[in-house]
Amino acid sequence: MTVVHDLASVLPSESILVDGTSAYLADETEGRGFRGRADAVVLPSTADEVARVLAWCYEHDVPLIPRGGGTGYAGGAVPLDGGVVLGLERMARVRSFDPLLWRMCVEAGVTTATVRRLARENGLQFPPDPGASEQSQIGGNIATNAGGPHAFKNGVTGAWVTGLEAVVPPGEIVTVGGPIRKDVAGYDLKSLLIGSEGTLGIITAAWLRLLPAPEAAFPVAAFYAGVAEGCGAIQRVMGSGLQVAALEYLDGPTLGAAGGSFPEGLPDGAGFLVLAEADGSAEGAEGLRSELLDVLSQEALSVRAPTEAATIAALWRWREGVSIAVGAQRGGKVSEDIVVPLDRLQEAIEGTLEIGERHGLPTCSWGHAGDGNLHSTFMVARDDEERLARAEAAADEVFELAVRLGGSISGEHGVGWMKRGQLARQWGPRAVELHAEIKRVFDPKGLLNPGKKIAAAEGEGFEPSRGLHP
Numbered sequence: 001m002t003v004v005h006d007l008a009s010v011l012p013s014e015s016i017l018v019d020g021t022s023a024y025l026a027d028e029t030e031g032r033g034f035r036g037r038a039d040a041v042v043l044p045s046t047a048d049e050v051a052r053v054l055a056w057c058y059e060h061d062v063p064l065i066p067r068g069g070g071t072g073y074a075g076g077a078v079p080l081d082g083g084v085v086l087g088l089e090r091m092a093r094v095r096s097f098d099p100l101l102w103r104m105c106v107e108a109g110v111t112t113a114t115v116r117r118l119a120r121e122n123g124l125q126f127p128p129d130p131g132a133s134e135q136s137q138i139g140g141n142i143a144t145n146a147g148g149p150h151a152f153k154n155g156v157t158g159a160w161v162t163g164l165e166a167v168v169p170p171g172e173i174v175t176v177g178g179p180i181r182k183d184v185a186g187y188d189l190k191s192l193l194i195g196s197e198g199t200l201g202i203i204t205a206a207w208l209r210l211l212p213a214p215e216a217a218f219p220v221a222a223f224y225a226g227v228a229e230g231c232g233a234i235q236r237v238m239g240s241g242l243q244v245a246a247l248e249y250l251d252g253p254t255l256g257a258a259g260g261s262f263p264e265g266l267p268d269g270a271g272f273l274v275l276a277e278a279d280g281s282a283e284g285a286e287g288l289r290s291e292l293l294d295v296l297s298q299e300a301l302s303v304r305a306p307t308e309a310a311t312i313a314a315l316w317r318w319r320e321g322v323s324i325a326v327g328a329q330r331g332g333k334v335s336e337d338i339v340v341p342l343d344r345l346q347e348a349i350e351g352t353l354e355i356g357e358r359h360g361l362p363t364c365s366w367g368h369a370g371d372g373n374l375h376s377t378f379m380v381a382r383d384d385e386e387r388l389a390r391a392e393a394a395a396d397e398v399f400e401l402a403v404r405l406g407g408s409i410s411g412e413h414g415v416g417w418m419k420r421g422q423l424a425r426q427w428g429p430r431a432v433e434l435h436a437e438i439k440r441v442f443d444p445k446g447l448l449n450p451g452k453k454i455a456a457a458e459g460e461g462f463e464p465s466r467g468l469h470p
């Protein structure tokens with residue numbers, strides 16, 4: 001009969017969602033009018049249940065779409081045209097935590113914030129800090145290889161994963177790595193799964209590496225008149241050899257959208273913000289902060305360098321809310337996350353503004369300056385089909401800009417559905433072919449998250465619903 005009915009033969013009834021399935025058909029790209037359709041939504045509680053679902057899908061040729069917290073910006077967790085959405089939220093156990101050995105093993109559905117909180121409460125740090133941490137899951141972070149402001153010093157999520165448990169076609173649980181800090185015994189399957197966006201396997205648990213938390217961390221926020229002055233300051237921070245923990249930027253229009261809630265207000269004439277953080281031992285962080293103040297003060301309109309915990313927390317809270325504030329301007333946004341070599345950052349920021357102006361769209365960018373990672377963004381109302389189409393065309397030009405500047409179409413959000421077909425722009429034919437071959441080895445029937453990541457531009461025959469549906 002129906003997929004839901006048949007799945008009851010392999011799963012307990014409480015693992016099959018009957019009501020409230022509509023929340024599992026979209027992610028953050030709903031603001032771009034993107035929503036899918038599924039035949040069933042399942043919420044397994046164990047890796048064994050995940051394996052049974054995948055085995056059933058393989059036997060019946062039904063697509064399976066893994067889903068974490070649904071905070072993705074690439075449409076990766078959205079089912080295109082039917083299939084089974086598999087949410088990991090009930091796999092939320094901490095399997096082991098050894099603070100004295102700086103490591104933990106968690107199930108995929110544990111939220112990013114829980115991992116970070118648990119580490120912090122024990123004097124440790126899980127450095128990756130993607131913005132939607134209360135909602136996103138560690139499995140989703142690994143599947144997208146998520147970044148965040150502090151990836152600058154410590155690297156993206158993948159750098160903190162020492163092992164994975166995953167379910168791979170046709171429905172088997174495999175383990176690669178574990179609670180070990182080094183492992184070169186085989187091909188690096190762990191790294192293949194990291195960032196694979198649910199197209200190679202379903203991550204069910206991860207062993208994570210942690211760090212002792214820095215004793216102190218001080219942000220320095222420096223405002224400049226424009227892009228040239230701000231990018232000059234970023235280059236000076238790098239050139240001075242200051243090992244800051246985070247090195248962020250916001251351009252003028254982003255400040256226009258989000259600046260209203262900046263703690264203590266913006267200075268007059270602010271057209272660019274550089275936000276850096278000095279961390280380390282109490283003495284080391286203080287020393288680095290003072291050097292940072294020297295470097296960032298050159299050509300700055302104003303510099304704020306709070307030292308009180310509450311003010312520092314307010315500043316980072318404000319930074320976390322930037323994406324939402326920008327989205328609130330028009331009710332929706334088309335936001336990409338290109339990467340360019342650091343010496344091309346100014347061109348990428350100015351290029352984004354030029355593209356938006358040409359398409360007649362309110363445009364801005366902000367992001368992880370130290371990593372050359374921009375969130376090039378076009379602000380549009382989510383029900384304005386005509387402007388949405390223009391914004392998608394503008395985003396396409398942003399990808400072209402990134403590649404022309406020697407960069408990448410994605411630094412942290414992944415490819416998902418939204419950037420399908422763009423890989424061929426970045427790589428030569430053989431590199432693209434190798435991706436397809438790897439996909440076939442893991443998933444010979446092509447049932448794991450079809451149409452995503454390495455799919456061709458036309459989506460390999462899938463045409464999901466566009467526009468908002470209830």
Ligand SMILES: Cc1cc2nc3c(=O)[nH]c(=O)nc-3n(C[C@H](O)[C@H](O)[C@H](O)COP(=O)(O)OP(=O)(O)OC[C@H]3O[C@@H](n4cnc5c(N)ncnc54)[C@H](O)[C@@H]3O)c2cc1C
Pocket residue numbers: 027028065066067068069070071072073075076077088108129130131132135136137138139140141142143144145146147148149197198199201202203204320323324412413416449452
């Ligand atoms: C306000 C806001 C700020 C953000 N800031 C950042 C940021 O600073 N840096 C950043 O990198 N991202 C950021 N993001 C994007 C998003 O939070 C990340 O991409 C995050 O890693 C997605 O995790 P998720 O659990 O929500 O995954 P989902 O959105 O549910 O899924 C993302 C992809 O991973 C796959 N997937 C999910 N779980 C699994 C699993 N267990 N096994 C296999 N595949 C799986 C899905 O199929 C999909 O392809 C932000 C989003 C928001 C809304």
